Amino acid sequence: MRTSTTDPISLHDVKDISHAPHLIEGEGDGAIDIYFESEENKQAYLDIAVEHPGNDFSVNLNNPQSMAGDES
Numbered sequence: 001m002r003t004s005t006t007d008p009i010s011l012h013d014v015k016d017i018s019h020a021p022h023l024i025e026g027e028g029d030g031a032i033d034i035y036f037e038s039e040e041n042k043q044a045y046l047d048i049a050v051e052h053p054g055n056d057f058s059v060n061l062n063n064p065q066s067m068a069g070d071e072s
Contacts, residue, residue: 003017003033004034009037014037016020021035021042022036
């Protein structure tokens with residue numbers, strides 16, 4: 001597991017990680033332990049919307065129209 005002591009919201013280095021709020025993203029060797037300066041920053045991080053393009057197929061971005069120069 002990797003550890004990040006840079007608060008992703010404030011971009012400040014968290015000095016005292018023994019008392020800082022944190023969360024673990026991911027699993028196994030690819031996981032990262034992220035530390036925050038405050039609970040407010042942790043919540044702001046959690047409130048960031050995450051896109052899941054492999055799971056969200058409600059929008060079709062396919063453009064079936066022929067483009068100039070396309071062969072039929």
